[in-house]
Amino acid sequence: MATEHQIYLASSSPRRSELLTQIGVRFAVIAADTDESRLPDEAPEDYVRRVALDKARMARMRLPTEDARPVLAADTAVVLDQCILGKPADPEDAARMLRLLAGRTHRVLTGVALVLPTHDWTAISASRVTFRPIREDEMQRYWRTGEPLDKAGGYGIQGYGAVFVANLEGSYSGVMGLPLFETAQLLERAGILSMTTDN
Numbered sequence: 001m002a003t004e005h006q007i008y009l010a011s012s013s014p015r016r017s018e019l020l021t022q023i024g025v026r027f028a029v030i031a032a033d034t035d036e037s038r039l040p041d042e043a044p045e046d047y048v049r050r051v052a053l054d055k056a057r058m059a060r061m062r063l064p065t066e067d068a069r070p071v072l073a074a075d076t077a078v079v080l081d082q083c084i085l086g087k088p089a090d091p092e093d094a095a096r097m098l099r100l101l102a103g104r105t106h107r108v109l110t111g112v113a114l115v116l117p118t119h120d121w122t123a124i125s126a127s128r129v130t131f132r133p134i135r136e137d138e139m140q141r142y143w144r145t146g147e148p149l150d151k152a153g154g155y156g157i158q159g160y161g162a163v164f165v166a167n168l169e170g171s172y173s174g175v176m177g178l179p180l181f182e183t184a185q186l187l188e189r190a191g192i193l194s195m196t197t198d199n
C-alpha cells in the first residue's frame with residue numbers, strides 16, 4: 001500500500017522528522033527513550049554512535065516481533081576540546097555555551113543507527129562549524145527566541161543561530177540532527193529507496 005510507512009523513526013525531534021520527509025521516506029514516529037549519559041573515557045564519536053544505537057534498539061524492543069520494519073534513530077553532540085555540550089538547562093548555561101563557541105571552531109557529530117530484526121547498521125557524520133564572535137546582549141536576545149533550549153550546544157543552524165555561523169565544513173543536515181547522505185546510504189543498504197513511492 002503506497003501510503004504505509006516503510007520505517008520507524010525513533011525520535012521526538014521535529015527536525016529529524018522534517019529532514020527525513022525531505023528525502024521522501026515514509027515513516028512513523030515512535031518514542032526514543034534512553035539513558036544518554038556518557039561512559040567514562042568514551043570518545044565523542046563512540047558516544048553518539050552508541051546512543052543512536054540504544055535509541056533505535058530500545059524502540060525496536062517495543063515493536064511487535066512480526067513487524068520487521070527498520071527503526072532509525074540519531075544522536076547529535078556539539079564537541080569542543082573533547083567536551084560534549086548538551087542542551088542548555090537555563091539562560092546562564094546557554095550563555096556559557098555560546099561564550100565557549102564564540103569566535104572558535106567546534107565539531108558537530110551525529111551518529112545514525114538503523115536497526116533491523118537481524119542486524120544493526122550505524123554511521124557517523126562529522127562537521128566543523130566556526131562561529132563569529134558573539135556579544136553578550138546577542139546571547140541574551142538569542143535565549144529569548146526560545147531556540148537554544150532543546151538543541152545540543154544551545155544553537156540551531158537552521159534558525160536564528162545561522163547568523164553566528166561564519167563557516168561550515170561538512171553536513172548541514174548532520175548539524176541539524178540527521179545527516180541525509182549517511183541516512184540514505186543506510187536505508188539503501190536495507191533496500192529502502194528514497195525519492196520513490198513504489199517500494
Ligand SMILES: Cc1cn([C@H]2C[C@H](O)[C@@H](COP(=O)(O)OP(=O)(O)OP(=O)(O)O)O2)c(=O)[nH]c1=O
Nearest residue numbers: 011012013075076151152155156157175176177
Ligand atoms: C547543533 C544543532 C542541534 N540541533 C538539535 C538536533 C537534535 O534535536 C538536538 C540534539 O539532541 P539529541 O539528543 O540528539 O536529540 P533529541 O533529544 O532532540 O531528540 P531524540 O533523541 O528524540 O531523537 O539538537 C539542531 O536542531 N540544530 C543545530 O544546529
